[in-house]
Amino acid sequence: MASLIINISLVGFMLVIALMILSSRRLFAVIVMSGAYSLISAAMFINLDAVDVAFTEAAVGAGFTTVLFMAAMAWLPAEEKRRETPRIFPLLICLVVGALLMWGVSYLPALGDPNAAPHQYVAPRYLAESYDKWHIPNAVTMVLASYRGFDTLGEVVVIFTGGLGVLLILTGKRRVRTDKEDES
Amino acid sequence: MLDVLITHWNYFIVVFLMMIGLFIVISSMNLVKKLVGLNLFQTSVFLFYISLGKISGGTAPIIVAKADAPILYSNPLPHVLILTAIVVGVATTALGLALVLRIKASFDSIEEDAILSEKRNIRRRSLL
Structure with a gap:
């Protein structure tokens, strides 16, 4: 039960960070938030019993990738340009793909089923x-x-x-x- | 329907996170943000695989040699696959960033629409 509560709160953090990345236009903030997303997913991996993956994700995904992005930002503009065009077509694609994936995923064995x-x-x-x-x-x-x-x-x-x-x-x-x- | 939501909640949230990543990749015009979206997508896929390897009541797959009672371990195979995938992901990110830097040097912009209009201008000038 405690593990489930931790899981849900971690996943909640990940959702919030993903939405913040989506809405933010300052690239430094976006990069640091993607590092935080990796770190929280590493905590999630520990909760799902994958300790080796958690180490690697924390060191490589959260650490090294963020450093790479920061190094590249030295030559790049720090702000994303504002756009006016509507983004309905990409949203439509994501909704369709997401619905298909959810339909497929619902046929998987239940989470944690030992007989899967x-x-x-x-x-x-x-x-x-x-x-x-x-x-x-x-x-x-x-x-x-x-x-x-x-x-x-x-x-x-x-x-x-x-x-x-x-x-x-x-x-x-x-x-x-x-x-x-x-x-x- | 509702019990599927409860037993599979992790997978559904992973799909949701994945779609946020995909949306950033195809809707954002900024190349750096596209790469960040790609990373988001990738991490969600890792989470999906690790969720598949979880056994409820299991523990991390590190064998206790002299255990009194049999211990239930989670499946180590998805962990192995994802360890490889994480490192490969960094290689692709590095390559993508190098391409972005090169594009910035050539076109003086990392916004996709500006790059495309610049390319169109070059073509028009070469036709004249």
Whole structure:
């Protein structure tokens, strides 16, 4: 019961912050609020028993991403321009997509149901083998290192590609645009 | 209908948060705010996966070696997948920010409508 109350209040915070991000036009405030959103979602992860994910989200999602945004803001204007055009079409798309998702989500097994399909196949095996076979008490680390090593390899490749892309975009040779030339 | 709302409330709120993120991405003209909306969307998806792995009455999947009674652990598999996804998300955000900086250097604006009209002007000038 206490866990449910904590959950509901955390989710309430997240909703408020998301709506504030939507309405605010000052970009620094938007960035700091997105950091706060990540931090509260990390607290939510602890409540949902995902401690490793909570650590990563707090360090990487709330910390490093915010630092990246702040560093980029050094070269960018701090205010979003005011617009007059109505935003009905995007709202319509979001309502339709949201309704479809909610319809689909209502067919999922109930939250916390121990007999749901995701908990039936490999998960019990991972939990049983984690300590007896590999002698690693943390099941998440065990799966990451002992069973899904190629995932981590792929992740490293993605980060390498991302870093390479950032370096090339920011320091690469620039083509000087003239009036004659059509870049599109 | 009402009992579905109660047993699935977490999923419904996740969908709501996700749609706020999507709305920011497609309705905002500012490129930085678009990226923030993308992050919002992403974090909501993480929350969705972690909710799927939760077992009521379970605890964090860190094995207690000599437990007196059998302990119920939550499903570790979604946690593993999301750990990878968080780090990949940072890589995409960094790449997006680099593109925004490059766009600012070329077009002197990060508002989408200003960039598009500038592009149109360039094309018109090149046709003349």
